[in-house]
Amino acid sequence: MADPSTSPPLTRASVQEARELIRPFVHQTPVMTSSSLSALVSERITGGGGGGGKGGEGGTKKKRPKVRLWFKCENFQKVGAFKARGAFHAIERLKKEPGWWGEGGKWERGVVTHSSGNHAQALALAARANNIPAHIVMPSISAAPKIAATKGYGARVVFSGSTSVEREAVTAQVVRDTGARLVPPYDHPDIILGQGTLGLEFQEQVEGMMREGGAYGFGGGGRKGKKKRNKGLDVILAPCGGGGMLSGVALSCADTGILVFGTEPSFQGADDAKRAYQSPEGARIPAVSSLTIADGLRTPVGAHPWSVIYERRLVAGFYSVTDAQIRRALRLVYERMKIVVEPSAAVPLAVALYDGEFGEWLEREVGGDDEEEGDGEGEGLDVGIVFSGGNVSLEALGKLFAEEEEEEEGS
Incomplete structure (x- = not known):
């Protein structure tokens, strides 16, 4: 992030x-x-x-x-949720960061987040629109339609426990494994x-x-x-x-x-x-x-x-x-x-x-x-x-x- x-x-x-940036x-x-x-x-x-x-x-x-x-x-x-607004704004802000784009105009390491579903789908969509890999950590009890929609946007889904502590621990591991940039669901x-x-x-x-x-x-x-x-x-x-x-x-x-x-x-x-x-x-x-x-x-x-x-x-x-x-x-x-x-x-x-x-x-x-x-x-x-x-x-x-x-x- x-x-x-x-x-x-x-x-x-x-x-x-x-508002103008994400319009x-x-x-x-x-x-x-x-x-x-x-x-x-x-x-x-x-x-x-x-x-x-x-x-x-x-x-x-x-x-x-x-x-x-x-x-x-x-x-x-x-x-299907307001989360698209924050996800697109976060990606647009990242694109303005010096050195963000790698060779070939692509951020190879991708972005990662943890979410029960709505932010997961939103970041997956925003990443796909910009040709950026997305790794989404979702609780295993997430609603099936939200999991399916997140995968449908091309994201890699990694499952975790339901508490915020469990989600964040798995997310940290994905960052270590992939070098992906964290786009948190709300705290930014x-x-x-x-x-x-x-x-x-x-x-x-x-x-x-x-x-x-x-x-x-x-x-x-x-x-x-x-x-x-x-x-x-x-x-x-x-x-x-x-x-x-x-x-x-x-x-x-x-x-x-x-x-x-x-x-x-x-x-x-x-x-x-x-x-x-x-x-x-x-x-x-x-x-x-x-x-x-x-x-x-x-x-x-x-x-x-x-x-x-x-x-x-x-x-x-x-x-x-x-x-x-x-x-x-x-x-x-x-x-x-x-x-x-x-x-x-x-x-x-x-x-x-x-x-x-x-x-x-x-x-x-x-x-x-x-x-x-x-x-x-x-x-x-x-x-x-x-x-x-x-x-x-x-x-x-x-x-x-x-x-x-x-x-x-x-x-």
């Missing part, structure tokens, strides 16, 4: 530069809305969903706030800046949709007692595993007034970032061992992301949800939005729907019945949800939902 000291500074301007290689993914899911979240606020009548449809119009959800669909990104400034480009797109797309009349009929309201400078998002909820995407999104929102929250699964201590963030010392937790269904979020947050998330306080806080809540949110996405997302991608929506602490935060920020505020049209919050990926097999989905039904029957 490129020496972090040679990377651009971790700023919003650097995210903008990264030819990645998709601008769509932003979608859902009135029914927005209504479900709005019902958490004292006084109901707002807009008039039950669920916000029909009846007498009332001056009640409402939560409007906007979904950034990185499940439609190349390789070049990765962070690449992932952050989705945040810039998200902001611009929602602002544009609001200018055109808004998917919800009008454009933005704002947090209670705070007037919005521009129409657009008030909040973004993003998943957090290693923290590369979360910290990148936080950089993209710096000085915009948009609050960014991290979301995690709580199963078997997978909510390491939340626990560290809320601890008196604020010390990063370096290891996680969890088999949460949100397999993309089983890694501990990295040092470089933590410097943005905690030390610079560009992330406003963390929330976590159970695996059962993730399953429920996942089912709602399939039933209400008709799109394919993986369990990790459903974590932010699960927080919006079910986490008690986030529900309390919503009540404080938007309040209940407040006849003094607003005209009943632009009130409430515009909340961005990052759908981080859609790499999940039909067999895995069937098993997940079967387990959900068993839990309901046993409750």
Whole structure:
């Protein structure tokens, strides 16, 4: 990997530069809305969903706030996940390094990484696009479609144990054996800046949709007692595993007034970032061992992301949800939005729907019945949800939902 000291500074301007660098290689993914899911979240606020009548449809119009959800669909990104952004940015940065290219215009020793699947596929694709060999270390329990897709991009797959310690040990051995350059999945400034480009797109797309009349009929309201400078998002909820995407999104929102929250699964201590963030010392937790269904979020947050998330306080806080809540949110996405997302991608929506602490935060920020505020049209919050990926097999989905039904029957 490129020496972090040679990377651009971790700023919003650097995210903008990264966007231009990777523009030819990645998709601008769509932003979608859902009135029914927005209504479900709005019902958490004292006084109901707002807009008039039950669920916000029909009846007498009332001056009640409402939560409007906007979904950034990185499940439609190349390789089916946001990871393509960081991988292409890392490769493009490496190509600018003096002496990078060997004889014949090729880096013979290749690149290497460790990943449960999405970064694996992303680096394999970026390497193939540049005629660079790729060695990918994957846990043996990785989803079969992710393994197959990684091999399909021409990468050599080397299997390891499921913990970050086991992955990193095998990766170090591959480096010794091949001389390949490490492209880590999240803990590097070049990765962070690449992932952050989705945040810039998200902001611009929602602002544009609001200018055109808004998917919800009008454009933005704002947090209670705070007037919005521009129409657009008030909040973004993003998943957090290693923290590369979360910290990148936080950089993209710096000085915009948009609050960014991290979301995690709580199963078997997978909510390491939340626990560290809320601890008196604020010390990063370096290891996680969890088999949460949100397999993309089983890694501990990295040092470089933590410097943005905690030390610079560009992330406003963390929330976590159970695996059962993730399953429920996942089912709602399939039933209400008709799109394919993986369990990790459903974590932010699960927080919006079910986490008690986030529900309390919503009540404080938007309040209940407040006849003094607003005209009943632009009130409430515009909340961005990052759908981080859609790499999940039909067999895995069937098993997940079967387990959900068993839990309901046993409750």
